[in-house]
Amino acid sequence: METLHQRVATRLLDLEAMLPLHIRMEMQPIEVEYYRNKRVAGQCCGPRNIRISQDLLEQDTAEILTQTVGHEYAHCVVRQVHNRSQCKPHGVEWRRIMELLELPADVLHSMDTSFAPPRKRQRRYIYACACTKTHKIPTQTAMKMMRGHQVRTCRVCNTTIQPTGEVIKI
Ligand SMILES: [Zn+2]
Numbered sequence: 378m379e380t381l382h383q384r385v386a387t388r389l390l391d392l393e394a395m396l397p398l399h400i401r402m403e404m405q406p407i408e409v410e411y412y413r414n415k416r417v418a419g420q421c422c423g424p425r426n427i428r429i430s431q432d433l434l435e436q437d438t439a440e441i442l443t444q445t446v447g448h449e450y451a452h453c454v455v456r457q458v459h460n461r462s463q464c465k466p467h468g469v470e471w472r473r474i475m476e477l478l479e480l481p482a483d484v485l486h487s488m489d490t491s492f493a494p495p496r497k498r499q500r501r502y503i504y505a506c507a508c509t510k511t512h513k514i515p516t517q518t519a520m521k522m523m524r525g526h527q528v529r530t531c532r533v534c535n536t537t538i539q540p541t542g543e544v545i546k547i
């Protein structure tokens with residue numbers, strides 16, 4: 378019997394076969410990684426790389442093979458064939474590929490990185506020195522400096538940097 382991973386590989390070949398020849402000729406093979414997560418079914422993390430939830434693949438094999446592998450594969454096609462910076466993740470190019478793959482172009486929140494929570498913004502404490510340079514210091518370092526456990530000097534003017542009281546988020 379085919380293992381689940383073999384079935385994903387077979388599904389990817391079937392998907393590729395559904396593409397018109399001119400697109401198929403541009404396609405590089407896709408690498409699949411598996412991860413343990415019950416919340417996010419799959420991710421496209423590069424033009425040739427997709428990640429599939431091993432947990433959901435075991436639990437909901439048909440759905441993951443059909444929808445998730447198809448959905449992420451369509452992202453790979455867009456990223457390999459189009460200039461990615463001009464394409465929205467689930468924009469018109471992606472929907473067109475989904476149509477070719479005979480899949481509904483729905484976007485479920487259980488799918489992929491486009492719905493991953495935004496990266497938590499980090500605080501930077503602004504320090505100044507004798508020259509015009511501003512120094513953006515990460516929280517941990519700033520705390521050490523406030524406690525006097527660490528001193529930093531500006532590499533340009535060589536004076537000790539001092540807190541301005543300003544905090545930004547990056
Ligand atoms: Zn997506």
Ligand SMILES: [Zn+2]
Binds near residue numbers: 507533534
């Ligand atoms: Zn300086």
